[in-house]
Amino acid sequence: MTYTLAVRGARVLDPLAPQPRPAVRDIAIDADRIVAVEPPGRLSFSDNCKVLDATDTLAIPGLVSAHYHSHDTLLKGCFAPMPLEAWLLHAVPPNYPQRSREEVRVRVLIGALEALKSGITTLQDMATVHPFDAGEVDTILQAYDDAGIRCVFALQVGDVPGSRPLPFWDELIPPELRGGATVSVRRGGSARELIARIDGERKRHSGRHRRITWGLGPATPEICSEEYLGLLAELSAREKLPVFCHVYESKGNAAIARKHYGADGGSLVRHLARVGLLNERFTLAHGVWLQPAEIEQVAAAGAHVALNPLSNLKTRSGVAPVRAYLGAGVKLALGTDNSSCSDAQNMFQAMKLFALLSADGGEKAFAAATVGSARAIGLGDELGRIAAGRKADITLLGLRDPAFAPLNDAVRQLVYTEPGRSVRHVIVDGRLLIDNGRATMLDEDALYADVERLMPVLMRDLGAIRRRNAALMPYVEEANRRTHALDVGLDRYKIMQC
Numbered sequence: 001m002t003y004t005l006a007v008r009g010a011r012v013l014d015p016l017a018p019q020p021r022p023a024v025r026d027i028a029i030d031a032d033r034i035v036a037v038e039p040p041g042r043l044s045f046s047d048n049c050k051v052l053d054a055t056d057t058l059a060i061p062g063l064v065s066a067h068y069h070s071h072d073t074l075l076k077g078c079f080a081p082m083p084l085e086a087w088l089l090h091a092v093p094p095n096y097p098q099r100s101r102e103e104v105r106v107r108v109l110i111g112a113l114e115a116l117k118s119g120i121t122t123l124q125d126m127a128t129v130h131p132f133d134a135g136e137v138d139t140i141l142q143a144y145d146d147a148g149i150r151c152v153f154a155l156q157v158g159d160v161p162g163s164r165p166l167p168f169w170d171e172l173i174p175p176e177l178r179g180g181a182t183v184s185v186r187r188g189g190s191a192r193e194l195i196a197r198i199d200g201e202r203k204r205h206s207g208r209h210r211r212i213t214w215g216l217g218p219a220t221p222e223i224c225s226e227e228y229l230g231l232l233a234e235l236s237a238r239e240k241l242p243v244f245c246h247v248y249e250s251k252g253n254a255a256i257a258r259k260h261y262g263a264d265g266g267s268l269v270r271h272l273a274r275v276g277l278l279n280e281r282f283t284l285a286h287g288v289w290l291q292p293a294e295i296e297q298v299a300a301a302g303a304h305v306a307l308n309p310l311s312n313l314k315t316r317s318g319v320a321p322v323r324a325y326l327g328a329g330v331k332l333a334l335g336t337d338n339s340s341c342s343d344a345q346n347m348f349q350a351m352k353l354f355a356l357l358s359a360d361g362g363e364k365a366f367a368a369a370t371v372g373s374a375r376a377i378g379l380g381d382e383l384g385r386i387a388a389g390r391k392a393d394i395t396l397l398g399l400r401d402p403a404f405a406p407l408n409d410a411v412r413q414l415v416y417t418e419p420g421r422s423v424r425h426v427i428v429d430g431r432l433l434i435d436n437g438r439a440t441m442l443d444e445d446a447l448y449a450d451v452e453r454l455m456p457v458l459m460r461d462l463g464a465i466r467r468r469n470a471a472l473m474p475y476v477e478e479a480n481r482r483t484h485a486l487d488v489g490l491d492r493y494k495i496m497q498c
């Protein structure tokens with residue numbers, strides 16, 4: 001048997017059977033796949049096999065962020081916490097002039113680099129391309145290809161223009177202040193034409209990038225017509241495509257649901273089920289404001305929930321009912337969300353918060369960040385475990401680090417102690433992308449210089465948006481106060497869930 005890469009002497013941690021002190025193993029990789037995981041000494045490696053000495057490391061399956069957006073990675077650290085509806089008006093692309101191709105490339109690369117250095121090997125990117133531009137799609141996908149990270153790509157598109165997701169918008173915001181403020185993209189053409197464009201892009205890129213697969217991204221049901229969602233459900237079923245959608249992220253979303261989805265009892269979940277989307281290919285991103293009956297419906301449908309506990313707190317959206325999800329048997333995934341509202345592409349932070357909110361010893365958080373996220377993005381058979389037959393996506397953490405000394409319980413220390421500092425090597429698709437902490441596929445210093453050079457234009461545009469929003473914010477704050485006062489039948493502002 002010939003191998004292309006041997007990872008020798010790592011302790012291998014399996015999310016489905018975590019041991020406190022995992023056994024030492026050699027991992028044999030041929031091209032993009034793991035072909036054997038054996039005790040040391042059993043496998044023999046030929047001279048032309050690259051050998052990575054992984055002594056004193058912990059091998060974990062590459063972490064999978066099941067919810068992420070590449071479009072605002074350059075805005076990390078720009079905003080203090082603010083309500084979701086206010087943050088959207090500062091951060092989402094329709095508020096900005098079209099970005100240069102160079103900026104688009106750099107923002108994808110810096111996000112991918114941050115993810116890789118934090119042990120993330122796969123990102124589910126719900127990317128907003130505004131205004132729609134096939135060349136920008138090419139730029140994004142080529143940047144992912146060049147970075148070497150795995151990506152499940154979905155164009156984030158709705159077909160209902162305006163600001164319906166913002167409660168009390170029409171009542172409160174003076175028309176003269178609205179200007180270009182929007183949370184959705186104005187599109188020409190019918191729902192069917194929009195689907196044809198999205199699927200045309202998918203087909204156009206088919207087979208071009210081996211580590212990129214496609215999903216569908218109806219941004220949020222509030223900005224999608226019933227016809228459009230129904231057509232997406234048909235396309236998903238026909239082509240076996242995963243579907244990603246923001247559902248019940250904030251109390252405002254619940255308020256809009258009660259108002260606009262009367263035919264479905266005010267329930268977004270029932271609405272999604274009726275249009276044919278609520279099934280095992282569907283992931284609800286966030287899922288903070290579901291009612292108990294909706295949680296049961298999601299569990300019964302086999303749909304996934306991708307939790308984003310960090311961004312939910314930073315956007316003052318509340319806390320997802322993690323314990324209720326676990327109790328109902330909902331399939332859980334974990335995401336890192338936007339860089340401008342989380343503000344880190346770091347699954348260690350997300351796992352720790354998940355574990356604390358769910359009173360979990362760490363096992364469920366680690367499972368959500370690996371096998372759970374892999375299933376949600378449609379790669380459950382390929383990713384999430386270090387086992388023969390799976391893709392060779394592996395993160396190696398140095399155990400000679402205070403986080404793991406002494407090694408009492410690997411999974412608990414991974415989730416509760418390790419901040420991401422000990423990520424040493426990262427392998428994606430059988431290629432060593434991070435070697436002793438440095439990127440092998442990218443010139444990091446050149447990338448940092450590019451970021452510096454491009455930021456003045458972005459900061460100028462952000463300055464204009466801040467000035468526009470300064471006049472809007474008193475009204476948005478009043479809308480937020482009114483939303484808080486509404487009774488939507490549940491309260492997700494409580495941190496501790498018994």
Ligand SMILES: [Zn+2]
Nearest residue numbers: 246285337338
């Ligand atoms: Zn999101």
